Amino acid sequence: MAWRIWQGRRIPLAWLMLTRQPVRLAVALAGIAFAGILMFMQLGFRDGLFDASVTIHRQFDADLVLMSPRTMSSIGMASFPRRRLVQTMADPAVRGITPVNWSLLLWRNPDTRINRSILTLGFEPGDPLFLDPALARQAEALTQRGRVLFDERSRPEFGSIADQFRTGEVVETEVAGKRVRVAGLLNLGPSFGADGNMITSRETFLDLAPTSPPGSIELGLIRLVPAADSEIVAQRLQRLLPPDVTVFTKAGFEEFEKTYWRTSTAIGFIFTLGAAMGFIVGCVIVYQILSSDVSDHLPEYATLMAMGYPLPSLLRVVGREGLLLAVLGYLPAYAAGLGLYALVRSGTNLPVYMNTDRALVVLVMILVMCLASSALAMRRLADADPAEIF
Amino acid sequence: MGIVVQGLCHSYGKGAMTRQVLQDVNLQIDRGEVVLLTGPSGCGKTTLLTLVGALRQVQHGSVRVLGQELAGAGRASRQRLRRRIGMIFQGHNLLRCLSAEQNVQMGADLLPGLGYRARRDLAREWLRAVGLGDHLAKLPHDLSGGQKQRVAIARALAAEPQLLLADEPTAALDSRSGRDVVELLRGLAREQGCAVLMVTHDPRILDVGDRLVRMEDGRLVRSVAEAVG
Numbered sequence: 339m340a341w342r343i344w345q346g347r348r349i350p351l352a353w354l355m356l357t358r359q360p361v362r363l364a365v366a367l368a369g370i371a372f373a374g375i376l377m378f379m380q381l382g383f384r385d386g387l388f389d390a391s392v393t394i395h396r397q398f399d400a401d402l403v404l405m406s407p408r409t410m411s412s413i414g415m416a417s418f419p420r421r422r423l424v425q426t427m428a429d430p431a432v433r434g435i436t437p438v439n440w441s442l443l444l445w446r447n448p449d450t451r452i453n454r455s456i457l458t459l460g461f462e463p464g465d466p467l468f469l470d471p472a473l474a475r476q477a478e479a480l481t482q483r484g485r486v487l488f489d490e491r492s493r494p495e496f497g498s499i500a501d502q503f504r505t506g507e508v509v510e511t512e513v514a515g516k517r518v519r520v521a522g523l524l525n526l527g528p529s530f531g532a533d534g535n536m537i538t539s540r541e542t543f544l545d546l547a548p549t550s551p552p553g554s555i556e557l558g559l560i561r562l563v564p565a566a567d568s569e570i571v572a573q574r575l576q577r578l579l580p581p582d583v584t585v586f587t588k589a590g591f592e593e594f595e596k597t598y599w600r601t602s603t604a605i606g607f608i609f610t611l612g613a614a615m616g617f618i619v620g621c622v623i624v625y626q627i628l629s630s631d632v633s634d635h636l637p638e639y640a641t642l643m644a645m646g647y648p649l650p651s652l653l654r655v656v657g658r659e660g661l662l663l664a665v666l667g668y669l670p671a672y673a674a675g676l677g678l679y680a681l682v683r684s685g686t687n688l689p690v691y692m693n694t695d696r697a698l699v700v701l702v703m704i705l706v707m708c709l710a711s712s713a714l715a716m717r718r719l720a721d722a723d724p725a726e727i728f
Numbered sequence: 729m730g731i732v733v734q735g736l737c738h739s740y741g742k743g744a745m746t747r748q749v750l751q752d753v754n755l756q757i758d759r760g761e762v763v764l765l766t767g768p769s770g771c772g773k774t775t776l777l778t779l780v781g782a783l784r785q786v787q788h789g790s791v792r793v794l795g796q797e798l799a800g801a802g803r804a805s806r807q808r809l810r811r812r813i814g815m816i817f818q819g820h821n822l823l824r825c826l827s828a829e830q831n832v833q834m835g836a837d838l839l840p841g842l843g844y845r846a847r848r849d850l851a852r853e854w855l856r857a858v859g860l861g862d863h864l865a866k867l868p869h870d871l872s873g874g875q876k877q878r879v880a881i882a883r884a885l886a887a888e889p890q891l892l893l894a895d896e897p898t899a900a901l902d903s904r905s906g907r908d909v910v911e912l913l914r915g916l917a918r919e920q921g922c923a924v925l926m927v928t929h930d931p932r933i934l935d936v937g938d939r940l941v942r943m944e945d946g947r948l949v950r951s952v953a954e955a956v957g
């Protein structure tokens with residue numbers, strides 16, 4: 339079979355037509371690669387921003403979480419009675435719980451004295467909070483009042499806290515107008531709603547945010563016994579608890595946050611629009627190239643028709659030209675995408691990575707772009723009249 | 729039987745713009761016969777050639793080519809018939825992006841049931857037959873006018889046609905290479921037992937054919953077969 343196909347092969351007309359005009363080919367490939375890079379960047383930013391909205395969410399050591407039904411996102415966490423979390427302990431599948439206070443407070447940059455909003459988590463030192471064991475090692479320091487752990491990946495606008503801390507200096511500043519001292523560094527990363535993070539004890543948290551009622555929390559972490567199915571337990575707990583709390587699985591918790599940013603902001607729209615622009619620009623370029631290529635070769639196509647080549651076989655040549663352009667243009671776009679993502683990661687801390695889904699989406703977009711353009715360019719072949727070539 | 733044309737009329741344009749180009753043309757060409765068609769410019773020679781070559785729809789009259797009636801024949805059946813007709817154009821009409829060998833292979837590729845290698849070897853053989861064995865890999869750009877026309881002949885013959893149509897194949901050539909090309913064409917066509925209809929203005933090659941047909945104002949005026957012979 340394979341041998342038959344190999345034997346039946348023809349002169350690679352599409353390939354030769356493209357490659358014997360290297361300048362035009364280079365322009366076409368540059369155009370396609372440009373469109374591809376634009377799509378990679380826009381989609382990458384979009385997904386990266388949504389992923390970045392859950393940088394903190396991902397790190398919690400929890401199978402289920404409790405939140406107030408009034409909470410819409412991490413930038414406006416409503417509180418609920420702490421005893422709801424304690425109530426879940428009645429379920430045999432629940433292994434442990436951690437009550438968490440969550441608020442955005444104002445951090446004063448000790449260098450510039452400018453205030454900036456920082457995500458502050460309060461918990462009982464000693465309770466498990468994050469999956470990363472680094473916190474547990476430093477939690478001890480928080481038992482002293484007025485001590486905080488600062489996220490060294492917070493944006494530089496919060497001050498050169500990490501550098502100062504490492505030199506052994508005592509780093510002190512004001513949070514919500516109260517004096518705090520940095521007792522250690524964490525490695526969490528900024529998220530979409532918060533440029534920086536700090537962790538403190540529940541006691542200090544209540545000092546810093548005196549308006550939050552002592553018996554209430556904003557987030558409840560629930561850890562399950564290993565055999566438990568989190569979906570099922572979540573449903574069971576939701577039935578058990580009064581409607582002043584909502585139970586999420588951890589994945590549902592992340593998805594809830596992402597959905598907020600997706601639906602309540604224009605981010606998704608803007609970046610999808612950006613990718614669409616890349617697509618359209620690519621279409622225009624490829625169409626221009628292919629249709630002028632067909633026009634240039636019109637007498638040759640007419641000659642082939644006069645020789646007895648059927649029209650569909652010539653249409654396929656144009657189709658193949660589109661396919662070749664797509665493949666040849668995608669490769670540099672992919673390579674450039676990888677490089678630019680690395681650049682974005684180092685420049686912005688945004689978690690933008692090449693993933694298979696996006697690589698495929700862009701490949702399909704480029705294929706559609708090139709094949710649609712070649713389908714449009716094929717209409718020009720209808721102008722090839724073999725009767726006119728004598 | 730090669731070509732039988734009976735009562736063929738053809739006109740261009742519609743309504744008041746209609747212009748009758750061919751009027752009651754009758755012509756017969758047998759297998760292996762080489763017929764030259766000549767006449768003043770604009771008398772309808774090319775039109776007749778495109779009708780016989782199944783490139784244009786027959787309007788009125790009958791055209792039988794290689795046993796197939798072309799009056800009323802559809803696009804697809806005309807396209808299939810064209811595979812059995814070799815055509816050589818005034819310009820050479822080679823594909824610019826293909827080498828001489830690849831151009832000729834575009835002709836050989838029309839043959840059914842042959843492997844790639846067989847078709848390529850066929851192309852090489854034909855190029856050798858037209859005396860271009862040393863120029864296989866050259867692009868049309870690098871060949872002289874006469875060489876290009878030879879490649880075009882090789883391409884037409886590589887598809888093993890039963891009928892060969894040529895429209896002023898020597899127009900772009902100087903007299904010597906023009907004569908060479910036409911004689912080559914005749915020789916190879918005779919070998920293949922292929923009928924040839926060649927339009928020409930060139931007085932120096934009028935003696936090449938078996939028969940000379942003259943056209944004036946859309947009519948064949950007289951057969952001058954004996955005049956040449």
Ligand SMILES: Nc1ncnc2c1ncn2[C@@H]1O[C@H](COP(=O)(O)OP(=O)(O)OP(=O)(O)O)[C@@H](O)[C@H]1O
Nearest residue numbers: 740741747749767768769770771772773774775776
């Ligand atoms: N596609 C067309 N549409 C309208 N008129 C045409 C068309 N093709 C040819 N004609 C006209 O038909 C007449 C015959 O043209 P044709 O090309 O058959 O002449 P010819 O004998 O081949 O001339 P020449 O020796 O100059 O090639 C000419 O007057 C020409 O202007």
Ligand SMILES: [Mg+2]
Nearest residue numbers: 773774775895
């Ligand atoms: Mg003519």
